[in-house]
Amino acid sequence: MSIVQNIKDIEIELENTGAKLIPVSKTKPAELLLEAYNAGHKVFGENYVQELVDKYEQMPKDIEWHMIGHLQSNKVKYIAPFVSLIHSVDSAKLLQEINKQALKNNRIIKCLLQVHIATEDTKSGFDTSEIVAFVTSDVIESLKNVEIIGLMGMSTFTDDKSVVLDEFRELKSIFEMLKAENKNSNAKFVELSMGMSDDWQLAVQEGSTMVRIGSKIFGNRNYTL
Ligand SMILES: *Cc1c(COP(=O)(O)O)cnc(C)c1O
Numbered sequence: 264m265s266i267v268q269n270i271k272d273i274e275i276e277l278e279n280t281g282a283k284l285i286p287v288s289k290t291k292p293a294e295l296l297l298e299a300y301n302a303g304h305k306v307f308g309e310n311y312v313q314e315l316v317d318k319y320e321q322m323p324k325d326i327e328w329h330m331i332g333h334l335q336s337n338k339v340k341y342i343a344p345f346v347s348l349i350h351s352v353d354s355a356k357l358l359q360e361i362n363k364q365a366l367k368n369n370r371i372i373k374c375l376l377q378v379h380i381a382t383e384d385t386k387s388g389f390d391t392s393e394i395v396a397f398v399t400s401d402v403i404e405s406l407k408n409v410e411i412i413g414l415m416g417m418s419t420f421t422d423d424k425s426v427v428l429d430e431f432r433e434l435k436s437i438f439e440m441l442k443a444e445n446k447n448s449n450a451k452f453v454e455l456s457m458g459m460s461d462d463w464q465l466a467v468q469e470g471s472t473m474v475r476i477g478s479k480i481f482g483n484r485n486y487t488l
Pocket residue numbers: 287289310331332417459460461475476477478479
């Protein structure tokens with residue numbers, strides 16, 4: 264199995280769909296990321312703050328690092344100097360902390376709001392009832408060092424494609440609603456991060472603009488942190 268070939272295969276399928284590939288390299292050693300990097304791939308998604316910081320320090324500085332995993336407010340400070348996009352903003356408190364740390368670093372940090380679309384409670388995100396209230400409140404406008412560029416969601420872990428399809432459609436419809444309702448000058452709804460190794464084709468068909476793919480590129484993960 265070749266990482267570079269796996270990426271190439273997915274990118275061929277993504278051509279003309281408007282969706283971008285975010286290779287998810289969590290738990291994988293920097294040498295494997297370098298294989299992809301040396302073939303020209305400069306975007307990686309990571310889940311764990313310590314691992315993300317370690318890889319950032321070890322690897323070339325022109326990489327775009329995306330934080331896709333659950334992020335605790337007290338750890339934002341470690342990634343604020345360099346992170347390109349945080350996909351997993353799941354509370355007002357977290358967004359406020361990102362804003363504070365972005366200001367300290369004299370940056371504007373791009374963010375996606377994570378929406379809870381799955382049936383599992385273990386997955387985080389704003390409830391669909393909360394997200395519209397949050398975007399139409401005056402909270403976001405006051406946070407000048409963040410820029411919301413869209414939404415992220417994770418579907419339920421199931422073989423039942425109809426469940427996943429319903430969840431993707433729900434997320435896409437919330438996305439369109441927010442795009443229409445949004446009045447924040449520092450928010451726009453242009454990116455929809457949905458789809459992983461097992462459901463990315465369905466996600467793209469339903470309007471995803473960013474697919475986060477780990478195991479289909481780097482192989483199964485044999486440990487979790
Ligand atoms: C691990 C992870 C992925 C990638 O999962 P695969 O099934 O290996 O493609 C995508 N998104 C999030 C939020 C993840 O935690």
